[in-house]
Amino acid sequence: xxEIRELTVSYGEKLVLDRFSLxxxxxxxxxxxxxxxxxxxxxxxxxxxxxxxxxGAFTGLEPSEAVLLFQENRLFPWRTAEQHITDVLPRPxxxxxxxxxxxxxxxxxxxTYPAALSGGMARRLALVRALVxxxxxxxWVLLDEPFAGVDPARTESLMEAVYxxxxxxxxxxxxxxxxxxxxxxxxxxxxxxxxxAEPRA
Amino acid sequence: xxxxxxxxxxxxAALCAGHRSLSTAWTAWRQTGDPSGLLTCLWEGQAFILPAxxxxxxxxxxxxxxxxxxxxxxxxxxxxxxxxxxxxxxxTVLAALTAxxxxxxxLFAPAVKVVRAAPVASFIILVLLWADxxxxxxxIAALMVLPVVWGNVVQGVDSTDAQLLELSRAYGFPRRxxxxxxxxxxxxxxxxAACRTxxxxxxxxxxxxxxxxxxxxxxxxxxxxxxxxxxTPALFAWTLTVLFLSFALEGVLGRLLGRLExxxxxxxxxxxx
Numbered sequence: 001x002x003e004i005r006e007l008t009v010s011y012g013e014k015l016v017l018d019r020f021s022l023x024x025x026x027x028x029x030x031x032x033x034x035x036x037x038x039x040x041x042x043x044x045x046x047x048x049x050x051x052x053x054x055x056g057a058f059t060g061l062e063p064s065e066a067v068l069l070f071q072e073n074r075l076f077p078w079r080t081a082e083q084h085i086t087d088v089l090p091r092p093x094x095x096x097x098x099x100x101x102x103x104x105x106x107x108x109x110x111x112t113y114p115a116a117l118s119g120g121m122a123r124r125l126a127l128v129r130a131l132v133x134x135x136x137x138x139x140w141v142l143l144d145e146p147f148a149g150v151d152p153a154r155t156e157s158l159m160e161a162v163y164x165x166x167x168x169x170x171x172x173x174x175x176x177x178x179x180x181x182x183x184x185x186x187x188x189x190x191x192x193x194x195x196x197a198e199p200r201a
Numbered sequence: 202x203x204x205x206x207x208x209x210x211x212x213x214a215a216l217c218a219g220h221r222s223l224s225t226a227w228t229a230w231r232q233t234g235d236p237s238g239l240l241t242c243l244w245e246g247q248a249f250i251l252p253a254x255x256x257x258x259x260x261x262x263x264x265x266x267x268x269x270x271x272x273x274x275x276x277x278x279x280x281x282x283x284x285x286x287x288x289x290x291x292x293t294v295l296a297a298l299t300a301x302x303x304x305x306x307x308l309f310a311p312a313v314k315v316v317r318a319a320p321v322a323s324f325i326i327l328v329l330l331w332a333d334x335x336x337x338x339x340x341i342a343a344l345m346v347l348p349v350v351w352g353n354v355v356q357g358v359d360s361t362d363a364q365l366l367e368l369s370r371a372y373g374f375p376r377r378x379x380x381x382x383x384x385x386x387x388x389x390x391x392x393x394a395a396c397r398t399x400x401x402x403x404x405x406x407x408x409x410x411x412x413x414x415x416x417x418x419x420x421x422x423x424x425x426x427x428x429x430x431x432x433t434p435a436l437f438a439w440t441l442t443v444l445f446l447s448f449a450l451e452g453v454l455g456r457l458l459g460r461l462e463x464x465x466x467x468x469x470x471x472x473x474x
Contacts, residue, residue, distance in 0.1 A: 048371060067372075074368045078386040087382065088372055133372055 001026050002140070002168070007056035009046050016042040018192035019056065026060060026140075026168040028183030029159070033173060039193030040172040041071055044142045047170070065139025069130035069146055073122045075114040081125050082110040088133040096132070103161045104128040105154055119149040127158060134167055141169040147178050156181065208254055215253035252434040260434040261441060270442075277338075277411065277420040278446050284342025285403035289396060291343065292350025299351070300358040313348045321345065325410045338410035338421065342403040349402065350395045357391030358384065393458040400454060404447045 002024045009017040016039045024030045032040050045051045049063035075084060085097035101107060104124040114122055127146050134141045141162070147155040159181045162169055171182060179185050187197035252260075264270045298305040316324075324344055328337050361384055369379040411421020420439050427436035 050367065050371060064373075070364070070368065070371075072364060074364050076365065076382060076386070079382070087374075087378070 002060040004058040029169040031179045031182035031185040034188035038190035067134040069143045071144040073126040257437040261438040276418040281407040284339035288343035288346025292347040296354035317348045334414040338407040341410040342407040345406040346399040353391040353395035357388035361387040
């Protein structure tokens with residue numbers, strides 16, 4: 001169980017999380033649904049230790065074991081699709097890389113560099129890289145807008161891969177079809193971030 | 202084509218210089234009444250002011266035929282290359298130190314500014330007091346290259362994508378992997394640009410130092426001799442030698458750097474989706 005208690009985070013004068021509290025079961029996929037800019041990204045960044053809260057705490061999630069898929073793709077322009085996957089593996093394993101690339105519909109793109117990938121393909125590559133790392137770390141998986149620019153059919157097959165990991169997932173999204181694929185949803189609003197509807201299936 | 206154009210410009214300029222020489226020679230003949238000196242006066246007068254391309258080619262061919270030419274050119278090449286390489290190496294090491302330490306940046310930044318702005322002649326004379334004359338050109342070449350490499354590499358490190366660095370931290374990449382995956386490819390284009398600029402700079406500074414220090418075997422010494430004995434064709438021939446050597450070295454370096462950039466993924470990998 002992930003328990004967030006009275007978490008406060010601000011960027012200068014701007015209060016993004018103001019004594020924010022939430023409890024989420026450590027199983028399945030929890031969708032955090034809310035408008036852009038309401039503070040979802042800051043919440044995920046705080047849970048992975050990238051933002052320091054001025055007060056409050058959370059339990060049930062170890063930041064060093066959690067994996068965050070950033071809102072931006074953050075791909076290396078000088079690494080191929082396959083290298084992006086092998087880079088996060090403890091030992092270079094091309095078989096694993098190819099298997100994951102195929103799961104993301106990127107078969108045949110092993111030697112392609114990010115500049116030659118379409119927006120959707122680049123997003124899928126960033127997502128599978130995070131999923132591969134999550135498979136290694138076995139902690140919480142935090143996905144920030146994972147299916148931006150990805151078509152609904154591919155979103156469904158990728159969600160199967162996400163469920164296949166068997167790890168607890170927090171997923172930020174605002175598209176209805178993505179939220180519908182989650183185990184439960186929490187409706188949020190902000191900033192500062194606040195819960196407008198508790199977790200429900 | 203551009204080379205032909207500039208050769209033509211050179212030839213025309215030499216012809217103009219020839220006309221001036223002709224009038225000087227004509228006046229001299231009328232005053233002295235010696236007709237035999239007219240042609241010699243005309244030929245040497247023109248060659249003294251601005252020798253025509255064939256005269257320079259003749260001089261260069263004569264030089265190339267001697268063993269001293271090759272020894273001189275090779276020695277200068279080694280000096281300049283060693284100096285440039287030392288400058289690149291030292292500049293990179295100091296830039297790496299600057300990247301990891303705020304104190305190093307505070308210390309190096311003004312020193313590099315001074316080296317960049319101070320007249321190269323002052324450095325040459327100063328280094329000549331401290332070091333053997335054979336070493337001065339290499340030291341000066343290194344000194345001129347160092348600030349360029351330092352500045353570019355520091356700029357490369359500073360402009361490294363902060364998002365990629367954050368991802369490396371969040372994904373637990375060891376320092377070594379962050380270095381090879383993020384820093385090196387980001388800095389490489391800046392480093393390559395610095396190396397390309399440095400080579401020309403090293404030749405300019407190296408030969409200038411040779412002119413002032415006069416080592417036994419040096420292109421600069423030959424240039425200085427050409428000045429002393431008013432041998433303008435020789436000055437042109439040695440300058441052309443420097444140009445050939447510089448272009449050759451630049452070509453080799455360009456290929457090496459191009460391969461390195463491609464290896465680390467450079468502009469060649471960019472493409473439209």
